Amino acid sequence: xxxxxxxxxxxxxxxxxxxxxxxxxxxxxxxxxxxxxxxxxxxxxxxxxxxxxxxxxxxxxxxxxxxxxxxxxxxxxxxxxxxxxxxxxxxxxxxxxxxxxxxxxxxxxxxxxxxxxxxxxxxxxxxxxxxxxxxxxxxxxxxxxxxxxxxxxxxxxxxxxxxxxxxxxxxxxxxxx
Amino acid sequence: xxxxxxxxxxxxxxxxxxxxxxxxxxxxxxxxxxxxxxxxxxxxxxxxxxxxxxxxxxxxxxxxxxxxxxxxxxxxxxxxxxxxxxxxxxxxxxxxxxxxxxxxxxxxxxxxxxxxxxxxxxxxxxxxxxxxxxxxxxxxxxxxxxxxxxxxxxxxxxxxxxxxxxxxxxxxxxxxxxxxxxxxxxxxxxxxxxxxxxxxxxxxxx
Numbered sequence: 427x428x429x430x431x432x433x434x435x436x437x438x439x440x441x442x443x444x445x446x447x448x449x450x451x452x453x454x455x456x457x458x459x460x461x462x463x464x465x466x467x468x469x470x471x472x473x474x475x476x477x478x479x480x481x482x483x484x485x486x487x488x489x490x491x492x493x494x495x496x497x498x499x500x501x502x503x504x505x506x507x508x509x510x511x512x513x514x515x516x517x518x519x520x521x522x523x524x525x526x527x528x529x530x531x532x533x534x535x536x537x538x539x540x541x542x543x544x545x546x547x548x549x550x551x552x553x554x555x556x557x558x559x560x561x562x563x564x565x566x567x568x569x570x571x572x573x574x575x576x577x578x579x580x581x582x583x584x585x586x587x588x589x590x591x592x593x594x595x596x597x598x599x600x601x602x603x
Numbered sequence: 604x605x606x607x608x609x610x611x612x613x614x615x616x617x618x619x620x621x622x623x624x625x626x627x628x629x630x631x632x633x634x635x636x637x638x639x640x641x642x643x644x645x646x647x648x649x650x651x652x653x654x655x656x657x658x659x660x661x662x663x664x665x666x667x668x669x670x671x672x673x674x675x676x677x678x679x680x681x682x683x684x685x686x687x688x689x690x691x692x693x694x695x696x697x698x699x700x701x702x703x704x705x706x707x708x709x710x711x712x713x714x715x716x717x718x719x720x721x722x723x724x725x726x727x728x729x730x731x732x733x734x735x736x737x738x739x740x741x742x743x744x745x746x747x748x749x750x751x752x753x754x755x756x757x758x759x760x761x762x763x764x765x766x767x768x769x770x771x772x773x774x775x776x777x778x779x780x781x782x783x784x785x786x787x788x789x790x791x792x793x794x795x796x797x798x799x800x801x802x803x804x805x806x807x808x809x
Contacts, residue, residue: 492660
């Protein structure tokens with residue numbers, strides 16, 4: 427049974443980081459989370475990416491929107507529950523003001539998640555993004571990360587809309603030992 | 604000092620600064636006072652200061668003003684801690700504090716019942732914090748903060764109560780306003796022009 431002995435997949439975190447670099451992301455606003463902590467560590471060590479730690483996901487998104495208007499290529503890194511708390515930012519700044527930014531989060535609604543406290547995210551995560559008309563993709567194979575992050579950023583810039591890249595359990599964690 | 608008088612004073616100081624304006628009366632009053640192209644009007648409450656902060660980080664060469672309100676800032680107070688601990692020297696936050704939700708029935712905000720937003724800004728770690736209650740002190744504070752290269756916060760205490768209709772409606776919506784704002788940034792040479800990135804192979808050949 428999957429449990430507390432699971433470890434972060436550092437190799438995959440590095441692949442995701444390289445995908446972010448290939449997409450030429452140069453600004454990060456974030457709220458730390460357990461699942462993506464290895465990716466965050468790599469991003470914070472990167473001197474070419476300006477980073478701001480926010481007090482909440484909605485704030486992180488609004489900061490990214492400002493950076494986007496300023497010509498930056500921002501990324502918001504957060505927990506998947508952030509789409510719920512950032513709903514009004516996505517609808518107001520994303521849809522009404524037509525400002526785009528890239529978002530990346532854990533995908534607790536994906537196959538392989540066992541934590542009871544992520545049950546609500548399974549129920550509302552993807553339906554919420556669909557309801558908000560926010561384009562999103564799920565990285566099922568780490569080999570696809572570079573292509574998907576790049577394509578997501580193209581949509582951010584071309585269509586000026588927030589786009590989400592979701593990372594499921596098997597991408598971010600090694601199997602239980 | 605009335606809300607409109609404060610906006611008139613702030614508008615009088617605008618030259619080439621970037622401004623992010625709160626919704627409601629602030630929005631329309633500012634447009635009435637000055638047709639400032641580098642203003643993004645009608646930003647949703649709670650998002651004014653974080654959006655301005657992101658812009659200030661992205662364009663460090665230009666002063667950015669967050670023209671916020673007490674109700675708006677109270678909805679997202681955490682941003683003061685974020686701004687204080689990741690300071691942008693080119694950011695000026697001005698809070699027009701009328702102590703109420705003016706556009707929706709004059710119901711009091713927490714600031715109207717005693718919460719001190721300037722005190723919160725100081726406690727968050729912002730060093731240059733001022734509270735002003737009169738027009739001449741507001742004008743002097745804005746002038747000083749625009750001249751200094753330092754993160755600053757001005758709480759402008761303005762009168763509460765119904766306002767005279769001292770404003771004209773905006774002739775554009777949020778989307779159009781964003782495109783106008785973005786174009787103004789381009790014309791100032793602050794950001795690159797947006798280009799159609801449709802792939803070449805989409806073009807029909809003869």
